[in-house]
Amino acid sequence: MLKIVTVCGNGIGSSLMCAMKIEEICKEEGIEADVTSSDFNSVSGKQVDLIVTIKQLAEQLTNYNVAEIRSYTNKRKIKEDVLEKIKDLVK
Secondary structure (H helix, E strand, O other), X not given: OEEEEXXXXXXXXXXXXHHHHHHHHHHHHOOOEEEEEEEHHHOOOOXXXXXXXEHHHHOOOOOOOEXXXXXXXXXXXXXXXXXXXXXXXXX
């Protein structure tokens, strides 16, 4: 099972919405994933397969496998930005 964490500045609203969208996408694609949300400061040290966040935060997470998204809430854009990377991790 993949461990995916979504990250935003405060870890309250945006990353939680994004986590819900990624859970939906994974379910639709038949991919087993544990998707959680986090604030930027708490993500360091977490053992995850993929971090999903916006470009500004991704640039600061250089030691992780990161997928950059354009939107925390637009499911179509999130799917376009992360699905291939998730599928590559499942292989």
